[in-house]
Amino acid sequence: MKPTDISDPDYFHKVVDCQWACPAHTPVPEYIRLIAEKRYTDAYMINWQSNVFPGILGRTCDRPCEPACRRVRVEEQPVAICRLKRVAADYKSDIKDRLPSVPKKKNGKHIALIGAGPASLTVARDLLPLGYEITLFEKDELSGGAMRTQIPRFRLPGEVLEEELHYILDMGVNCRFGEEITSMKDLLNEDYDAIFVGTGAPLGKHLDLPGYEEAKENIHTGIEWLASVAFEHVDSIGKKVVVLGGGNTAMDCCRTSKRLGGEEVTVVVRSGFDEMKASPWEIEDAMNEDIPIVNFHVPKEYILEDGKLVAMTFEKVRKEYDENGRRLLISTGEEPVVIPCDDVLCAIGQDNSFPWIERDLGIEFDKWELPILNNTTFQSTNERVFFGGDAALGPDNIITAVAHGHNAALSIHLLCNNHNINDRPNPLTTLDSQKMGIHQWSYDNDISDDMRYIVPHAAKEQTLNDLNMEVELGFDEELAFGETMRCLNCDVQTVFTDNLCIECDACVDICPTDCITFTLNAEEPDLRKSMLAPATNLAQDIYVSDLLQTGRIMAKNEDLCLHCGLCAERCPTSAWDMRKYLFNTAKAENACQS
Amino acid sequence: MSYISKPKFQHPDLEENEIGLTRRDYEGTLTTLCGGCGHDSISAAIIQAAAEMSLEPHNVAKISGIGCSSKIPSYFLSKSHGFNSVHGRMPSVATGANLANKDLYYVGISGDGDSASIGLGQFCHIVRRRINMLYIVANNGTYGLTKGQLSATADLGSKTKSGEESLYDNIDMATLAIELGASFVARSFSGDKQQLIPLLQAGLTHKGFAFIDVISPCVTFNNTDFSTHGYKNTWENYISLSQVDFVPMRKEITTSYEPGKEKEITLHDGSVIHLHKTETNYDPYDKENALHHINQHKKKGEIATGLLYINQSASDLHELQDTVDKPFNRLNNHDLCPGNKVLRGINETFR
Numbered sequence: 001m002k003p004t005d006i007s008d009p010d011y012f013h014k015v016v017d018c019q020w021a022c023p024a025h026t027p028v029p030e031y032i033r034l035i036a037e038k039r040y041t042d043a044y045m046i047n048w049q050s051n052v053f054p055g056i057l058g059r060t061c062d063r064p065c066e067p068a069c070r071r072v073r074v075e076e077q078p079v080a081i082c083r084l085k086r087v088a089a090d091y092k093s094d095i096k097d098r099l100p101s102v103p104k105k106k107n108g109k110h111i112a113l114i115g116a117g118p119a120s121l122t123v124a125r126d127l128l129p130l131g132y133e134i135t136l137f138e139k140d141e142l143s144g145g146a147m148r149t150q151i152p153r154f155r156l157p158g159e160v161l162e163e164e165l166h167y168i169l170d171m172g173v174n175c176r177f178g179e180e181i182t183s184m185k186d187l188l189n190e191d192y193d194a195i196f197v198g199t200g201a202p203l204g205k206h207l208d209l210p211g212y213e214e215a216k217e218n219i220h221t222g223i224e225w226l227a228s229v230a231f232e233h234v235d236s237i238g239k240k241v242v243v244l245g246g247g248n249t250a251m252d253c254c255r256t257s258k259r260l261g262g263e264e265v266t267v268v269v270r271s272g273f274d275e276m277k278a279s280p281w282e283i284e285d286a287m288n289e290d291i292p293i294v295n296f297h298v299p300k301e302y303i304l305e306d307g308k309l310v311a312m313t314f315e316k317v318r319k320e321y322d323e324n325g326r327r328l329l330i331s332t333g334e335e336p337v338v339i340p341c342d343d344v345l346c347a348i349g350q351d352n353s354f355p356w357i358e359r360d361l362g363i364e365f366d367k368w369e370l371p372i373l374n375n376t377t378f379q380s381t382n383e384r385v386f387f388g389g390d391a392a393l394g395p396d397n398i399i400t401a402v403a404h405g406h407n408a409a410l411s412i413h414l415l416c417n418n419h420n421i422n423d424r425p426n427p428l429t430t431l432d433s434q435k436m437g438i439h440q441w442s443y444d445n446d447i448s449d450d451m452r453y454i455v456p457h458a459a460k461e462q463t464l465n466d467l468n469m470e471v472e473l474g475f476d477e478e479l480a481f482g483e484t485m486r487c488l489n490c491d492v493q494t495v496f497t498d499n500l501c502i503e504c505d506a507c508v509d510i511c512p513t514d515c516i517t518f519t520l521n522a523e524e525p526d527l528r529k530s531m532l533a534p535a536t537n538l539a540q541d542i543y544v545s546d547l548l549q550t551g552r553i554m555a556k557n558e559d560l561c562l563h564c565g566l567c568a569e570r571c572p573t574s575a576w577d578m579r580k581y582l583f584n585t586a587k588a589e590n591a592c593q594s
Numbered sequence: 595m596s597y598i599s600k601p602k603f604q605h606p607d608l609e610e611n612e613i614g615l616t617r618r619d620y621e622g623t624l625t626t627l628c629g630g631c632g633h634d635s636i637s638a639a640i641i642q643a644a645a646e647m648s649l650e651p652h653n654v655a656k657i658s659g660i661g662c663s664s665k666i667p668s669y670f671l672s673k674s675h676g677f678n679s680v681h682g683r684m685p686s687v688a689t690g691a692n693l694a695n696k697d698l699y700y701v702g703i704s705g706d707g708d709s710a711s712i713g714l715g716q717f718c719h720i721v722r723r724r725i726n727m728l729y730i731v732a733n734n735g736t737y738g739l740t741k742g743q744l745s746a747t748a749d750l751g752s753k754t755k756s757g758e759e760s761l762y763d764n765i766d767m768a769t770l771a772i773e774l775g776a777s778f779v780a781r782s783f784s785g786d787k788q789q790l791i792p793l794l795q796a797g798l799t800h801k802g803f804a805f806i807d808v809i810s811p812c813v814t815f816n817n818t819d820f821s822t823h824g825y826k827n828t829w830e831n832y833i834s835l836s837q838v839d840f841v842p843m844r845k846e847i848t849t850s851y852e853p854g855k856e857k858e859i860t861l862h863d864g865s866v867i868h869l870h871k872t873e874t875n876y877d878p879y880d881k882e883n884a885l886h887h888i889n890q891h892k893k894k895g896e897i898a899t900g901l902l903y904i905n906q907s908a909s910d911l912h913e914l915q916d917t918v919d920k921p922f923n924r925l926n927n928h929d930l931c932p933g934n935k936v937l938r939g940i941n942e943t944f945r
Contacts (some may be wrong), residue, residue, distance in 0.1 A: 073606070074603040074604075074606065075603065078708045095885075106900075109755065162940070188903070330871050393876070407845060412741055439596050439597055440597075445598060446599075447596040447598075447601035447602075447603065449603075502630065502817070502825045502826070503633075503785060503825060504630040504632065504785065504811070504813060504825055505632075505635045505638070505784070505787070506630045506631070506635075506786055508638070509634050509635055509637070509638035510600065510603075510625075510634075512600050512601045512603060512604060512618075513601075513603060513604060513605045514604075514605045514608070533605045533607060533608065534607070536607070549826070549829065550829050560605055560606075562601050562603060564598070564600075564601050566598075567598060569629060570596070570625075570628045570629040570630065570634070571629055571630065572628065572630030572813045572814075573630070573815075
């Protein structure tokens with residue numbers, strides 16, 4: 001293998017598994033350390049710079065960081081990254097004086113944002129401090145998009161939502177709320193320098209089965225029903241409710257039903273429980289509220305009595321695989337199952353919908369009716385039009401929308417300055433030694449064996465009777481501190497300087513997870529096998545040095561490194577050093593500076 | 595020294611041995627030696643050797659004297675018996691322990707100060723008495739604990755960190771052991787675990803007095819370019835007389851060897867030592883031949899390593915003394931005072 005090029009910004013970034021997995025690449029270990037120091041406001045601001053909605057995401061994020069957490073490779077549970085983010089938001093002090101200043105004198109460029117969800121608001125956040133004039137169109141009277149309409153208040157309290165929306169809106173957005181854009185052509189004819197579409201995936205799917213037409217009044221699409229609840233247009237539901245679907249929307253629908261008068265609420269999924277798309281913790285929360293989840297039941301018919309919906313029938317199925325390994329659902333041949341219901345909520349998916357974008361504007365769409373985009377710049381085939389969030393690549397999550405927003409804002413900034421928008425600025429990185437003394441580091445390298453701390457919940461008797469009462473109470477400071485200690489500080493990198501190494505084996509002998517091997521060089525597959533502990537996780541890199549005095553190389557398996565720093569502590573020549581790698585994606589403010 | 599303890603998390607694929615323990619279960623406390631000390635590699639090699647052999651920790655006794663070397667027993671096999679004794683007197687304590695319970699594995703750990711200076715007399719006599727044990731000298735050619743004076747194993751002309759040159763010829767512990775009648779003598783290097791681990795396993799299995807002189811650089815006081823015991827000099831002048839593989843009695847032999855270039859040594863319990871890539875005309879059964887080879891290499895400034903000498907048929911102390919089969923510590927009152935009838939029988943033999 002060739003010696004590893006640690007100057008490649010991606011190399012050490014990949015070692016910080018949580019940050020690498022985060023669509024917005026939030027520097028997770030950095031803010032977790034700040035929480036441990038009770039520097040909540042600093043921790044909050046790191047998040048705010050990167051993911052814009054720390055308080056919201058600290059409650060609602062899909063947490064792609066957590067399955068990636070290194071800790072799951074040495075024990076059972078990842079660090080509760082998401083809930084620590086909430087701690088930063090809960091315990092911070094006033095941050096107003098830390099928000100970027102917005103110049104009074106504008107730069108003369110005017111950007112239109114359509115849809116006031118997380119993607120558009122991120123674009124506004126990034127461009128307002130650079131002097132852009134921003135006009136934000138929203139069909140509803142209130143901003144927030146899916147964060148307001150899709151997420152029930154018992155998961156995301158209104159004041160948290162309002163606070164974080166207003167940090168951006170108060171920067172001086174021209175809000176045109178309650179105004180639905182019905183023609184992109186008209187908008188393009190107005191004098192905007194760029195248009196950003198962040199309209200989400202607003203079309204809920206319904207299930208057209210026998211009886212649908214007659215029972216329509218009591219069959220609702222999940223996202224529309226949740227939005228109606230959020231806007232207080234709906235405040236009750238029948239006593240018996242069937243929720244169709246196994247995603248997070250289904251979990252929100254069933255839990256909301258429980259709070260609006262649903263007494264027998266049942267979630268029914270076509271396939272297996274293990275195949276449900278909902279996050280495990282959302283499923284767990286629903287089950288904690290005594291909501292049964294029935295799997296392997298395929299909906300067949302809406303049953304009416306006296307013209308009113310009374311039940312649904314389902315066919316029981318089992319799972320089989322055909323010769324191509326494709327999963328099939330085969331009927332068990334049993335009698336159909338009847339589940340009585342007064343209302344049905346269909347949470348079986350949602351679609352994009354752009355009837356308002358005329359097809360002769362140079363904005364091309366693919367066969368799924370999604371705009372054809374450059375996946376880095378988020379520019380459509382019309383150079384002035386950008387897409388982000390669910391509107392760009394189909395339904396995903398808030399943090400992905402934020403990441404799109406940052407990238408689109410950068411593209412718009414480059415475009416407005418007549419730069420090539422494909423010429424993206426490099427990420428901002430630093431790599432600094434953490435050595436304080438012979439055996440002291442500026443980070444806490446003592447690895448905690450504690451198991452993941454459980455977030456306390458409010459009493460079920462109370463929360464089920466109050467639509468707006470938050471279920472999760474969040475960590476208190478003590479629990480939060482315990483949880484922060486579980487972070488392995490994967491951003492504090494083991495950096496090896498080959499010409500200092502005397503090959504004494506001190507690092508090999510001390511490493512608790514057998515990461516380091518001194519061996520003859522070989523091609524990667526052979527080298528992986530010849531490591532002290534074979535490096536079988538191909539997703540994780542091997543860090544390889546140049547030739548050492550004895551003709552061997554140092555090879556380190558990044559996979560299981562605990563970043564405990566003992567290799568560097570035991571190294572007599574400081575050939576190993578622990579250096580903190582801070583990585584921040586380049587944003588609009590970092591471009592066009594010369 | 596490090597202030598944190600070694601994290602408990604271990605490699606999830608770490609193998610369990612025959613008694614259900616992993617290598618991590620054979621560790622001791624976190625080392626307090628200087629970072630880079632060869633002695634830590636010796637601990638690590640012992641840990642690996644013991645884990646691979648599935649030794650039951652409670653059947654091992656670790657005994658040491660005084661010095662950096664003699665701290666090592668703290669850093670491996672924390673569940674074993676241990677005795678950190680008086681300077682240079684480890685051999686006496688080991689002899690006593692071995693007499694009391696011959697069923698344990700004895701690992702004596704000493705250094706060049708402990709064994710070649712203050713304890714040289716004790717060393718000579720334990721070799722002579724053929725105690726069934728593994729005696730390791732962690733040899734760094736310097737008095738590290740007293741900040742780097744020349745020790746008796748420092749080679750002629752070798753210099754300390756402060757520039758003091760050794761004016762005397764060194765005591766070569768391996769040749770001394772061969773001459774005094776040790777039945778297993780090896781030399782190795784803390785930096786070469788591939789060689790050291792099989793030698794440790796063979797030495798532990800060997801019945802009789804097994805001695806391994808391990809070059810173990812003192813990274814703080816004797817690791818300069820003009821020291822013959824530093825990492826650099828050892829790597830550069832390191833001659834392996836033979837590569838060693840140890841196959842325990844129970845294990846199937848899976849390694850293939852070039853025919854004719856290999857020597858196979860069967861130990862008393864059926865375990866096998868394979869010596870391959872052996873220097874031509876090197877014979878580990880022949881004392882004179884072994885001493886000749888060691889000296890020839892030494893003249894060239896080279897360090898001859900590997901299994902230097904072995905004699906599997908030598909008797910150990912208990913055999914020579916014809917002691918009872920049962921370990922002394924398990925003899926009960928009845929065994930020791932068998933009664934008047936037996937006494938009369940004994941007395942009869944003197945009439």
